[in-house]
Amino acid sequence: MGSAPDELEVSLWRGGEAGRYEAYRVPLKENQTVLDLVTWIQRYLDPTLSYRFACRVGMCGSCAMTVDGRPRWTCRTLVAKILKGRRLEIGPLQNLPVIKDLAADMRPFFEKWQRAKGVFAPSQTRREAPAKIPPQSALRIAADAAIECINCGICYAACDSVRWNRDYLGPAALNRAWTLLNDARDKGNAERLRAVSGKDGCHNCHSHQSCERHCPKALNPTASIAGLKRKTLEAYLTGRIAG
Amino acid sequence: MTVRLYLWQRLTAALMAPMVLAHLAIIFYASRQGLTAAAMLARTRGSFGWALFYGVFVVAASIHASIGLNNVLCEWSPLKERGSGVLASAFGALLFLLGLRAVMAVVS
Amino acid sequence: MSARTLGHRRDPLWLAALLHRLSGVALAAFLPVHFLVLGLAIGGGGRLEGFLRWSEEPLVRLAEGGLVFLFTLHLLGGLRLLWIENFPWRGGQTGIALLAALVSAAAAFFFLLILF
Numbered sequence: 001m002g003s004a005p006d007e008l009e010v011s012l013w014r015g016g017e018a019g020r021y022e023a024y025r026v027p028l029k030e031n032q033t034v035l036d037l038v039t040w041i042q043r044y045l046d047p048t049l050s051y052r053f054a055c056r057v058g059m060c061g062s063c064a065m066t067v068d069g070r071p072r073w074t075c076r077t078l079v080a081k082i083l084k085g086r087r088l089e090i091g092p093l094q095n096l097p098v099i100k101d102l103a104a105d106m107r108p109f110f111e112k113w114q115r116a117k118g119v120f121a122p123s124q125t126r127r128e129a130p131a132k133i134p135p136q137s138a139l140r141i142a143a144d145a146a147i148e149c150i151n152c153g154i155c156y157a158a159c160d161s162v163r164w165n166r167d168y169l170g171p172a173a174l175n176r177a178w179t180l181l182n183d184a185r186d187k188g189n190a191e192r193l194r195a196v197s198g199k200d201g202c203h204n205c206h207s208h209q210s211c212e213r214h215c216p217k218a219l220n221p222t223a224s225i226a227g228l229k230r231k232t233l234e235a236y237l238t239g240r241i242a243g
Numbered sequence: 244m245t246v247r248l249y250l251w252q253r254l255t256a257a258l259m260a261p262m263v264l265a266h267l268a269i270i271f272y273a274s275r276q277g278l279t280a281a282a283m284l285a286r287t288r289g290s291f292g293w294a295l296f297y298g299v300f301v302v303a304a305s306i307h308a309s310i311g312l313n314n315v316l317c318e319w320s321p322l323k324e325r326g327s328g329v330l331a332s333a334f335g336a337l338l339f340l341l342g343l344r345a346v347m348a349v350v351s
Numbered sequence: 352m353s354a355r356t357l358g359h360r361r362d363p364l365w366l367a368a369l370l371h372r373l374s375g376v377a378l379a380a381f382l383p384v385h386f387l388v389l390g391l392a393i394g395g396g397g398r399l400e401g402f403l404r405w406s407e408e409p410l411v412r413l414a415e416g417g418l419v420f421l422f423t424l425h426l427l428g429g430l431r432l433l434w435i436e437n438f439p440w441r442g443g444q445t446g447i448a449l450l451a452a453l454v455s456a457a458a459a460f461f462f463l464l465i466l467f
Contacts, residue, residue, distance in 0.1 A: 069358030094357075158359045164318035199324075203249040207435050208368045209444060210359040223440040229249070230437065236246045243247030253436070256429050263426045267458070270419065274465045280400040284392055301386075308379040315376060338382055345389035 008079070010037050012049065013091035017098050021089060034067050034074035034082075038090060038102065051102035058216065061150030064157070065102050066091040071157040073216040093157040109153050109172065116169045117195040118176035121188030131185045143182035146175050146224045148217045155211035155221050167200040171211035171221035174202050178224035181231060194241050197232035205229075244317075248310050255307040262300050287349045294350040301342030309335025367448035371428035374421040381418060412466045420459035427451035 008028050011021040024041050035053055042049040053063035058076040065074050067090055068082065079088070096104040113119075124131065133140050155171040156162055162170045177196050180186050196202045202225045211221040235241045273283060287293045313331035316322050322330065359365055391398040405411065431447055 160359070160365070161318075197246045199245045201246075203244040203246055206368050206372075207364075207432060208359075208362075209364045210362065213362055213364070214359065220440065222435070226436045226440070232246050233250060236250065241246065243245055243250075253433060257433060260426060260430060260433075263422065267419070267422065267426075271462060271465065274462065280392065280396040280403050284396045284399070304382065308375070308382065311372075311375050312379060315372060334379070338379075338386070341383055341386035341390070345386040348390045348392040 007086075008037070008083075009087045010041065011087070011089045012038070012041065012102065013098070014049075014101055015098075016100055019098065019101075021091070028079070030080075032079045034065070034072065034077045034079060034088070034090065035063050037079060037088070038065075038074065049102070050100045059150060061152030064093055064152040064154045066094055066157065071154040071214055073152055073154065076216065093153055095157050095159065095162045096153065104153070104157075106153060109156055109170070110151075112169045112173040113151075113176060115195060116173035116177045116201075117188055117192040118173050118180065119188075120180060120183070121186050121191075123185055123187035133184055137184075139182045139184050142227065143179050146179045146219055146221070149175060149179075149219060150217060152216065154214050154216060155219075158210040158214040160208060160210065161204050161206055165200065165204055168204045169196065169200055169202070171205075171225065174205075174228055175211075175219065175221040175224040178227050181228070190240065193232055193235045196228050197236065197241055202228040202232060244310075244314060248313070251306055252310040255303040259300065259303050259307065262296070262303070265296075266300070284349060288351070290350060294346060297346045297349070298343070301339065301346055305335045305339040305342060308338055363445045364448060367428060367431075367451075370424060370452070371432070374425040374428070377421050378418075378425055409467075412463070415466070416459045416463040419462045420455050423455040423458040424452065427454060 006028050008026050009023050010026050011023045013019055014022045024045055026037050026040050029036075035056065038049070038051050039053075042051070051063075051065070053075060054060040056063075056075045058073055061073070063074045064071055066072075067074065067077060068084070068088060071093055072082075074090075082088075090102065092098045092102050092104040096106065096108060099105050149172060151172065153172065155175075159168075159171055162168050174196060177192055181189055181192060205222065205225045207222050207226070209220075209222045212219070212223075215221065232241065236243060276282075309331050312334055313327050316327035316331060317324060320327065388399070388402055391402055406415070428448070428451055431444070431451060434441070435444070
């Protein structure tokens with residue numbers, strides 16, 4: 001299927017797990033994002049197309065898709081910046097079940113977030129004065145480096161350690177666990193260290209750095225996981241967690 | 244991979260790093276001098292130092308390779324956790340036995 | 352899905368990890384052979400000497416160069432990993448991985464220079 005000079009051939013994944021790619025012609029425009037392409041197809045060619053988005057400004061983390069083989073936040077990805085030739089292939093995120101078309105099932109991703117104890121465990125109540133965390137403290141700096149995660153699932157989709165071990169907690173959940181481990185107000189670290197050091201925990205990471213390479217927020221989950229490896233090893237050697 | 248296996252694999256790795264470097268230096272030296280088997284064995288036979296060096300090397304390599312193989316099998320083969328573990332342990336034991344036999348052969 | 356769904360496998364650091372694993376598997380596969388050959392020294396070095404003569408064949412020497420490459424690559428790749436995991440993060444890992452590959456190739460080259 002050829003396309004006119006001002007047109008693009010966009011292949012979209014259609015259907016569930018056993019779906020296929022289908023091609024559409026979309027007019028090229030200036031400053032067009034990948035999400036714009038998908039939206040145009042839904043509005044003008046096929047209203048039954050399913051996909052997910054909300055904020056369109058790179059905050060909510062809901063529009064991630066596989067674009068020409070790489071996971072990307074589609075609302076902040078300019079077509080002109082990634083286009084090679086006149087063809088683009090857009091599919092749902094990898095390493096997750098497909099619900100329909102471009103919408104991946106994020107449940108396993110968020111379940112692992114829970115399993116990694118990526119939930120704040122308060123050590124104080126609202127009746128006490130707010131904790132004072134000096135911005136220059138080592139813990140605060142370590143937490144800061146990993147805190148801007150928007151839960152988009154891009155790192156998880158790019159990670160081959162997840163692909164090769166479906167139970168592996170994955171970069172996002174472990175990155176979150178690392179943030180909380182460095183949160184001086186949190187009291188859940190004993191349990192958290194146990195949670196991230198099991199057989200599906202941080203030691204599965206091979207430091208491919210695909211998570212860092214693809215993270216739209218320029219975070220480095222590989223570094224966070226390396227931090228967890230040090231902390232869990234320390235805990236193991238001092239008898240605070242079992243092997 | 245558990246924290247226990249991780250510790251053993253990284254520990255043996257760190258231990259072997261200088262040993263690998265030394266082994267490479269020995270390979271280069273022996274090749275450059277064109278040492279014959281007799282010349283090499285004359286150096287190693289009866290030497291406690293060589294026995295200790297290569298003995299430790301063999302033990303560390305057996306552990307390291309076994310854990311590494313287990314990871315590869317778990318991730319890349321259809322074997323389940325148990326099957327991978329058994330196969331990798333058997334391979335480690337094989338390396339350990341053949342390795343110690345080799346060390347004995349060159350030092351005694 | 353389509354062939355284009357694995358773009359991350361074209362990244363240098365992914366390839367570095369792959370090479371680390373493959374070199375490890377290759378070295379592990381070589382070790383039993385290595386140990387059996389050394390076992391030939393049992394009862395005098397005659398049989399070992401015979402093997403060493405055979406190993407002077409050009410193809411065998413070339414293979415030995417390959418082993419030196421894999422050995423060095425696995426050593427340097429492993430050191431890079433230990434560094435990542437045990438020390439504060441340092442950027443520029445792609446360059447370091449590339450350097451490791453170059454040093455390994457140079458080691459194998461010099462080894463072959465000695466042999467030939």
